[in-house]
Amino acid sequence: MIKNRLTIQELKDGVLASNKAILGRAISLVESQSEKDRTNALSLVNEVLPFSGNSFRMGITGAPGVGKSTFIDGFGDFLLSQGKKVAILAIDPSSKISGGSILGDKTRMEKLVGRKNVFIRPSPAGHELGGVAQSTLESILLCEAAGYDFIIVETVGVGQSETAAKEMTDMLLFLTIAGAGDDLQGIKRGIMEMIDLVVVNKSDQIDSQVLSKLIGNFNQALHLFPPREFRPAVEILNCSAINSIGFDQIWSFVIKYESKVKENGSFLNNRNSQALNWMRRSLLNMIQKHLQKNEMLKSNIEKFENLVTSKRLSPLDAAKQIFDLLNLG
Amino acid sequence: MIKNRLTIQELKDGVLASNKAILGRAISLVESQSEKDRTNALSLVNEVLPFSGNSFRMGITGAPGVGKSTFIDGFGDFLLSQGKKVAILAIDPSSKISGGSILGDKTRMEKLVGRKNVFIRPSPAGHELGGVAQSTLESILLCEAAGYDFIIVETVGVGQSETAAKEMTDMLLFLTIAGAGDDLQGIKRGIMEMIDLVVVNKSDQIDSQVLSKLIGNFNQALHLFPPREFRPAVEILNCSAINSIGFDQIWSFVIKYESKVKENGSFLNNRNSQALNWMRRSLLNMIQKHLQKNEMLKSNIEKFENLVTSKRLSPLDAAKQIFDLLNLG
Numbered sequence: 001m002i003k004n005r006l007t008i009q010e011l012k013d014g015v016l017a018s019n020k021a022i023l024g025r026a027i028s029l030v031e032s033q034s035e036k037d038r039t040n041a042l043s044l045v046n047e048v049l050p051f052s053g054n055s056f057r058m059g060i061t062g063a064p065g066v067g068k069s070t071f072i073d074g075f076g077d078f079l080l081s082q083g084k085k086v087a088i089l090a091i092d093p094s095s096k097i098s099g100g101s102i103l104g105d106k107t108r109m110e111k112l113v114g115r116k117n118v119f120i121r122p123s124p125a126g127h128e129l130g131g132v133a134q135s136t137l138e139s140i141l142l143c144e145a146a147g148y149d150f151i152i153v154e155t156v157g158v159g160q161s162e163t164a165a166k167e168m169t170d171m172l173l174f175l176t177i178a179g180a181g182d183d184l185q186g187i188k189r190g191i192m193e194m195i196d197l198v199v200v201n202k203s204d205q206i207d208s209q210v211l212s213k214l215i216g217n218f219n220q221a222l223h224l225f226p227p228r229e230f231r232p233a234v235e236i237l238n239c240s241a242i243n244s245i246g247f248d249q250i251w252s253f254v255i256k257y258e259s260k261v262k263e264n265g266s267f268l269n270n271r272n273s274q275a276l277n278w279m280r281r282s283l284l285n286m287i288q289k290h291l292q293k294n295e296m297l298k299s300n301i302e303k304f305e306n307l308v309t310s311k312r313l314s315p316l317d318a319a320k321q322i323f324d325l326l327n328l329g
Numbered sequence: 330m331i332k333n334r335l336t337i338q339e340l341k342d343g344v345l346a347s348n349k350a351i352l353g354r355a356i357s358l359v360e361s362q363s364e365k366d367r368t369n370a371l372s373l374v375n376e377v378l379p380f381s382g383n384s385f386r387m388g389i390t391g392a393p394g395v396g397k398s399t400f401i402d403g404f405g406d407f408l409l410s411q412g413k414k415v416a417i418l419a420i421d422p423s424s425k426i427s428g429g430s431i432l433g434d435k436t437r438m439e440k441l442v443g444r445k446n447v448f449i450r451p452s453p454a455g456h457e458l459g460g461v462a463q464s465t466l467e468s469i470l471l472c473e474a475a476g477y478d479f480i481i482v483e484t485v486g487v488g489q490s491e492t493a494a495k496e497m498t499d500m501l502l503f504l505t506i507a508g509a510g511d512d513l514q515g516i517k518r519g520i521m522e523m524i525d526l527v528v529v530n531k532s533d534q535i536d537s538q539v540l541s542k543l544i545g546n547f548n549q550a551l552h553l554f555p556p557r558e559f560r561p562a563v564e565i566l567n568c569s570a571i572n573s574i575g576f577d578q579i580w581s582f583v584i585k586y587e588s589k590v591k592e593n594g595s596f597l598n599n600r601n602s603q604a605l606n607w608m609r610r611s612l613l614n615m616i617q618k619h620l621q622k623n624e625m626l627k628s629n630i631e632k633f634e635n636l637v638t639s640k641r642l643s644p645l646d647a648a649k650q651i652f653d654l655l656n657l658g
Contacts, residue, residue, distance in 0.1 A: 042646040049640050134645060141643065192553070220546070221553060224521070272638045279637055282648030287616060290657050308608055309601045311378050314470065316463060317371040319611030328619050328655075 008040060012047045018146045020119055030138040031124040033131060045138050048145035053271070055144045056258055057151040059165035061191070062175035064156070067201045069108040071175055071241040072152055076118060077111040078247040079150050085117040087148035091136050091164050092123035092156045119148060133164035137278060140168060162191055167274055170267060171196045171257055173250075178206045178214050193225050195234060197253055203238035204245060211238070230266035232257050291326075300325055337369060341376045347475045349448055359467035360453040362460060374467050377474035382600070384473045385587055386480040388494035390520070391504035396530045397483055398437040400504055400570040405447060406440040407576040408479050414446040416477035420465050420493050421452035421485045448477060462493035466607060469497060491520055496603055499596060500525045500586055502579075507535045507543050522554050524563060526582055532567035533574060540567070559595035561586050620655075629654055 006014070006025060014022025030041040062068055072088060079086050088109075112118045121139060123132055140151050153169050155161040166172050174195040198218055203211060215236050222234050235253055239246025261267040291297050304322055307313035313321075335343070335354060343351025359370040391397055401417060408415050417438075441447045450468060452461055469480050482498050484490040495501050503524040527547055532540060544565045551563050564582055568575025590596040620626050633651055636642035642650075 042643065042649060045643045046641075046646055049643055053640060138643070138645065217549070221550065224550060275637045275644045276634055278644035279633065279647045279651075282645050283651050284613060284617075286648060286652040287655070287657070288613075290652075304608065305605055308604045311382060312375075314371065314374045314378055314467070315604045315607035316467065316611050317375055318608045319615060320371060322608075322612050323615040323619075326616070326657075328616070328657075 008044050008047065011044055015048055015142055015146045016051060023119060023142060023146050024121070026142050027121055027135075027139045030142065031135045041138065045141055048142060052141040052144040055140075055149045055151050056171070056254070057140060057153065057169040058254070059153045059155065059162070059169035059172040060175060061155045061162045061165060061172065062201075066175045066177045067241055068154055068175055071199070071201055071239070072154060073109040073111045074241040074244050075247055075250065076109070076152065078244070078251065080112075080115060080117055082251065084150040085148045086112075086150045086152065087119040087121070087140075087143035087146075088112070088152045088154065089121050089136050089139050089143070090123035090154045090156075091132055091161045092154075119143060119146070133161075133168070134282070136164070137168045162194060166194045167277065170261065170270065171254070173197045173199055175199050175201055177202050178210050192221060196231060196257065197250070198234065198236040199246075199250060200236065200238045201241050204240040204243065230261065230264055232260050297322070297325060337373050337376060340373055344377055344471055344475050345380060352448060352471060352475050353450070355471050356450055356464075356468045359471065360464040370467065374470055377471060380474040381470040382473055384469075384478045384480045385500070385583070386469060386482065386498040387583070388482045388484065388491070388498035388501040389504060390484045390491045390494060390501065391530075393485070395504050395506045396570055397504055400528070400530055400568070401481055401483060402438040402440045403570040403573050404576055404579065405438070405481065407573070407580065409441075409444060409446055411580065413479040414477045415441075415479045415481065416448040416450070416469075416472035416475075417441070417481045417483065418450050418465050418468050418472070419452035419483045419485075420461055420490045421483075448472060448475070462490075462497070463611070465493070466497045491523060495523045496606065499590065499599065500583070502526045502528055504528050504530055506531050507539050521550055525560060525586065526579070527563065527565040528575075528579060529565065529567045530570050533569040533572065559590065559593055561589050626651070626654060 006022065011022060011026045011029065015026050026044060029037055029044060032038070032041065060068060060072060076086050076088060109120060112120060124135060136153060140153070143151055151169075153165045155165045162172070172194050174191065174197070176198065177200065200206075200211065200214065206214075218236050227233070232253075237246060237249050237253065239250065258267070261270070291301070301322060304313065304318040308315050308318050335351065340351060340355045340358065344355050355373060358366055358373060361367070361370065389397060389401065405415050405417065438449060441449060453464060465482060469482070472480055480498075482494045484494045491501070501523050503520065503526070505527065506529065529535075529540065529543065535543075547565050556562070561582075566575060566578050566582065568579065587596070590599070620630070630651060633642065633647040637644050637647050
């Protein structure tokens with residue numbers, strides 16, 4: 001049993017000892033939005049930071065109904081058999097609306113629940129995407145410090161959640177099925193260029209002609225994008241997650257992908273630029289939040305917005321005048 | 330002859346009188362990067378702002394070699410025959426490198442050069458995209474105040490220039506040709522979702538089977554994107570710009586497009602949100618520039634970047650500490 005309130009040192013020790021209960025507590029701390037908890041969360045993450053990073057981070061996205069939970073359950077089980085220690089996190093900004101987080105119903109992960117080397121954490125409910133993404137990033141670092149060397153970040157495929165997943169992982173897997181037709185209408189704009197691997201799930205239930213047309217359409221769509229210099233070409237693989245068919249090929253791709261990006265340095269470059277982007281974005285977010293909170297500026301921004309839309313002030317001059325009000329010195 | 334230095338009032342009067350020489354001077358002012366000129370430019374733009382906006386703004390993009398200049402020359406001539414007053418501007422952040430701006434060689438616009446109701450302005454050389462885009466936006470407002478009611482914004486199709494064009498126009502036309510193959514490999518990532526109309530140029534030189542395959546491929550690619558609620562569905566039209574074939578169908582599409590977006594209100598909504606986005610982006614740019622200029626902050630940001638990439642400080646904590654240094658109060 002763990003006492004009610006743990007110190008940062010106790011949380012750090014527990015995380016480094018790979019104590020799941022304490023890891024859960026640590027993640028609750030980084031998920032909290034209270035100002036005091038944020039200060040402690042930043043301290044804790046800094047404490048474990050030197051022990052983080054030793055993992056492969058895979059984002060998994062796809063429309064609802066393609067079987068993401070079943071896939072993660074099966075592929076996670078496969079990863080365990082490869083000796084991996086697997087953490088499964090989620091980015092689900094929609095849980096506020098739908099009421100249930102994607103990973104909330106852990107019973108859907110029958111093969112993984114209760115296993116020693118698995119840590120599953122649903123997305124916190126009731127937060128906006130920015131907050132969810134930020135806490136998922138910090139959760140990744142905590143899980144890595146706890147020794148999890150394969151991190152899966154599931155997204156619900158709504159809004160900008162894939163972009164957020166892409167910005168904190170090493171590889172993005174797009175899970176799909178052959179729908180009523182064999183076209184790609186289900187794919188969201190802007191997703192294609194982020195994908196590193198396409199996996200067609202439930203492929204054993206699809207007519208082989210439909211399947212090859214689907215794959216052909218994907219290949220054609222992928223040709224819309226320039227060749228990838230530092231990462232292996234996108235592949236389109238099949239699987240039947242419920243029957244554990246096809247995981248070995250996906251695993252082969254992951255191994256090939258990981259060794260290529262590590263050899264050519266893009267793995268580290270990508271992680272570094274991701275980290276610096278998070279820093280810059282967070283800084284701009286803080287400045288924007290500061291602007292939004294400041295009553296004087298707030299009323300002024302509204303005033304300037306009205307001046308702009310009523311064509312009494314040009315957008316650029318409005319920006320200049322708001323900037324001057326900021327008095328940054 | 331115009332005297333060397335004009336007052337803002339003289340510039341304003343000349344612009345409103347549709348004096349091309351003075352319009353040219355006014356645009357030179359908004360293109361200047363000197364701080365004093367920027368102050369005057371903002372004043373001038375505000376002065377003419379109430380007279381701006383009465384135009385249809387069309388962005389035109391496409392890879393080098395598809396015949397953008399010839400197309401604009403021919404289609405501009407067609408617009409004149411429809412009673413339009415046509416201004417042609419450009420966003421060409423590459424002119425710094427290539428040495429020659431896209432519209433710099435006006436001799437390529439044989440039908441338009443010297444015509445009464447045409448104003449052609451090449452993109453300023455030697456500026457970064459942000460500066461070019463900003464001055465193009467201000468140039469649009471000046472041209473509108475001078476009575477030009479059809480504004481064409483040409484982009485060189487390099488970098489983010491299409492995005493910039495999209496953000497200041499009402500409709501984006503993508504000009505293409507059938508290349509060696511009939512596929513879409515030449516299309517840049519992220520462009521497809523911005524396009525309102527595809528025009529296949531030099532279509533009279535293409536085998537009809539190749540042409541219909543190209544159109545089929547475009548239609549399939551367009552299906553990757555969700556249906557458009559407020560704008561007409563994207564169409565794929567043919568033309569032979571050099572032989573002035575196909576302009577009437579393009580014009581029909583423009584009329585249909587303009588009347589739909591004006592009827593359902595999205596024309597004005599789009600312009601307003603464009604203006605507010607310019608305001609917000611400019612404000613953030615000013616803040617970022619301010620941060621970059623500030624020596625104390627500059628050295629600190631570098632220090633923090635090093636701490637982040639060497640995993641001694643988390644990105645979010647680094648952002649927090651830089652924010653605290655800003656002392657925004």
